[in-house]
Amino acid sequence: MPPVTSSDFYKIRRLPPYVFEEVNKLKARLRGQGVDIIDFGMGNPDLPVPAHIVDKLVETARKPRTNRYSASRGIPGLRKAMAGYYDRRFGVKLDPETEVVATLGSKEGFANLAQAITAPGDVVIAPNPSYPIHAFGFIMAGGVIRHVEAHSPEQYLSGIGRAVRHSVPPPIAMILCYPGNPTSQVVDLDFYKDAIALAKRHNMFVLSDMAYSEIYFDEDKPPPSVLQVDGAMDVAIEVNTLSKTYSMAGFRVGFALGNRRLCAALARVKSYLDYGNYTPIQVAAAAALNGPQECVAEMRATYKARRDVLVDSFTKAGWPIPNPEASMFAWAPLPERFAHLGSVEFAKRLMEHAEIAVAPGAGFGEYGDGHVRLAFVENEARIRQAARSLKRFLQASNAAPAEATP
Numbered sequence: 001m002p003p004v005t006s007s008d009f010y011k012i013r014r015l016p017p018y019v020f021e022e023v024n025k026l027k028a029r030l031r032g033q034g035v036d037i038i039d040f041g042m043g044n045p046d047l048p049v050p051a052h053i054v055d056k057l058v059e060t061a062r063k064p065r066t067n068r069y070s071a072s073r074g075i076p077g078l079r080k081a082m083a084g085y086y087d088r089r090f091g092v093k094l095d096p097e098t099e100v101v102a103t104l105g106s107k108e109g110f111a112n113l114a115q116a117i118t119a120p121g122d123v124v125i126a127p128n129p130s131y132p133i134h135a136f137g138f139i140m141a142g143g144v145i146r147h148v149e150a151h152s153p154e155q156y157l158s159g160i161g162r163a164v165r166h167s168v169p170p171p172i173a174m175i176l177c178y179p180g181n182p183t184s185q186v187v188d189l190d191f192y193k194d195a196i197a198l199a200k201r202h203n204m205f206v207l208s209d210m211a212y213s214e215i216y217f218d219e220d221k222p223p224p225s226v227l228q229v230d231g232a233m234d235v236a237i238e239v240n241t242l243s244k245t246y247s248m249a250g251f252r253v254g255f256a257l258g259n260r261r262l263c264a265a266l267a268r269v270k271s272y273l274d275y276g277n278y279t280p281i282q283v284a285a286a287a288a289l290n291g292p293q294e295c296v297a298e299m300r301a302t303y304k305a306r307r308d309v310l311v312d313s314f315t316k317a318g319w320p321i322p323n324p325e326a327s328m329f330a331w332a333p334l335p336e337r338f339a340h341l342g343s344v345e346f347a348k349r350l351m352e353h354a355e356i357a358v359a360p361g362a363g364f365g366e367y368g369d370g371h372v373r374l375a376f377v378e379n380e381a382r383i384r385q386a387a388r389s390l391k392r393f394l395q396a397s398n399a400a401p402a403e404a405t406p
Contacts, residue, residue: 011140019363023347027357038386040310040374041357043181043328045247047302050295053246056287060280070276073267074102074255078282081289082240082255089213090225098260099233101267102285104277106211106241106254109266111137112273113207113237113256116265118143123167125174125204127156129361129368131181134209146171149367153178153187157194164202173205174198179212179223182364182373183331184324186216192226199235205262206236211254214245214296216326217304223326227258237262244328245296246288253277253285303328306376306383313387318394321374330374331361337397343369354393356386 020041027037060066073079079096086092094100103109114137118124122143126134127150135145146163150156160174176195178187199206208226216223226236237258243249256266276282310330311321321332333339338346343360350356359375361368378386 014139015136016139019344019360022344023351023357023360026348026351030351030355035355037351037355037357038378038382038389039357040376040378040386041359042377043244043375044377045244045249045328046377046379047247047299049247049251050288052291053248053284053288057280057284060283066279066283068279070279070282072271072274072276074100074276075279075282075286078102078286079255081286082257085289086225086227086257089222090228092225092227092257094227094257099257099263101256101263101270102276102282103239103254103256103266103270104274105243105249105252106209106239107133108252109239109254109256110134110207110209111140112269113239113262113266114138114141114143116269117172117205117262121169123169123171124207125160125163125167125171127175127177127180128366129182129364129371130175130177131209132364134175134177135365147365147367150183150185151367153185153191157191157198160198164198164204170202171204173207175207175209176226177209179210179216179326180331181209181212181327182329182359182361182368182371184322184327184329186221186223186326189224189228192224192229192232196226196229196232196236200231204235205259206232208236208238210238211241212244212327213240215300215303215328217300217307218325221325233258233260235259237266242285242288245299247299248285248288251277251281251285253281303376306378306380309380309383310374310376310387313384314390317387317391318398319390328376330376331371332374333371335394337394339370343372347372350390350393353396354386354389356390 079100082100083094083096086094110133118138118141120142123146124138124143125146128147148159148163213223226232237256239256241254311323314321319335321330324330334346343362347358347360359373361371
C-alpha cells in the first residue's frame with residue numbers, strides 16, 4: 001500500500017499550488033550561502049510596536065486572571081474600542097454586541113467567515129489579482145471562486161455584472177479589497193455606492209477587506225469604508241486589522257464589523273474553533289485603538305518616505321515604478337525586456353543577479369503575472385542599496401543578447 005501523503009486529503013487537493021514557495025526556497029538557499037537579500041517580498045511590518053501598547057500588554061499579563069481562557073468573539077472592551085474607531089474614523093455607528101466580532105487577524109477572520117457562510121458549490125466573486133485568502137478561504141470551505149479581472153476598480157465592478165449574469169448558481173457574495181493588496185488600488189465612496197447597489201440588485205453579500213485603511217499618502221483623501229454607504233449594513237461586512245496600523249502583525253488582532261447576520265454566523269463558527277486571543281493582547285489592542293494616535297501618523301510618514309525613495313531610485317535605475325496612493329506596496333509591471341519571462345522567473349533572476357526579493361504577481365492570480373509586488377519593509381538606506389544593485393543588473397541585461405539575458 002503506497003504511503004499516505006498530505007495531498008490525499010480532500011481540502012489539500014482543492015488548494016492551488018503555492019506560487020510563492022518556489023521563490024521562497026531560492027531565497028532561503030541564497031541566504032544559507034551568505035547572500036544578503038534585500039527583501040521586498042512579504043508585507044511583514046518591521047516598525048516597532050508603540051511603547052504604550054507594549055506596556056499595557058506587560059501590565060495585563062502580570063495579572064493571573066488574564067491568563068485564563070478568553071472570549072472567542074472578543075472581550076467587551078475591545079469590541080467597544082473597535083466600534084469607537086469606526087465612529088471616529090468613518091462616522092459609522094456600530095453595536096459592539098451584535099455588529100462587531102474580534103478575530104485572530106484579518107486573514108483568519110476572512111477564512112472563518114468563509115467557513116461560516118459557504119455551502120458546497122456556492123459561488124463567490126473575487127478580484128484577480130488579489131490577496132490569496134480571498135479565494136483560498138472559500139475554496140477550502142467548499143465554495144467555487146468566480147475570478148473577475150481587476151486591473152482597475154472600474155474593470156472589476158463591470159466584470160462583476162457580467163459574472164453574475166453568467167454564473168450558475170448565482171453568486172452568494174462579492175469580495176472587495178481597497179486599498180488593494182497587491183495592487184494598491186484605491187476607491188471613493190461613489191464606487192462603494194455602486195457596489196452596494198449591485199449587490200442588492202443581485203441578492204449578494206459584500207465582503208470588504210480593509211487591512212490597509214490607515215496607510216495612505218494623501219492626507220486629504222483617507223480611504224473610505226463601504227459601511228459609510230446608506231444601507232450597506234443590510235448586506236456588507238468589513239474585515240480590518242491592527243497588524244499594519246500599529247505594527248502588531250504577530251499579535252493577530254483583527255475585527256469584522258457590519259451586517260448582524262454575518263457577524264452572528266462568524267461568532268458562532270469561531271466559538272467552535274477558538275477561545276479568542278490571549279486576553280492581555282486584547283487589552284493591549286484596546287489600548288492601541290483608544291490611546292494616542294501620533295504613532296499612526298509616524299507609521300504613515302515612514303511608509304511614505306520609503307515609497308518615495310523606492311519609486312524615485314528604482315525609476316532612475318531603469319525600472320519605472322508606479323507611485324501608489326495607499327497601502328505598503330508598489331505594484332510594478334515587469335521591465336519590458338523581461339516581460340516574456342513571467343513574474344516567477346523574473347523574481348528568481350532578480351534575486352539571483354541583483355540580490356533583491358519581490359513577490360511574483362502570479363501568486364495573486366493569473367491576471368497578476370505581468371507584475372510583481374514590492375513591500376515597503378526595508379529602510380531607506382537598504383532601498384538605495386537595492387536600487388544600485390538593480391541598476392547594475394539592468395545594465396548587464398541590456399548589454400547582453402536577449403537570449404543571454406541574466
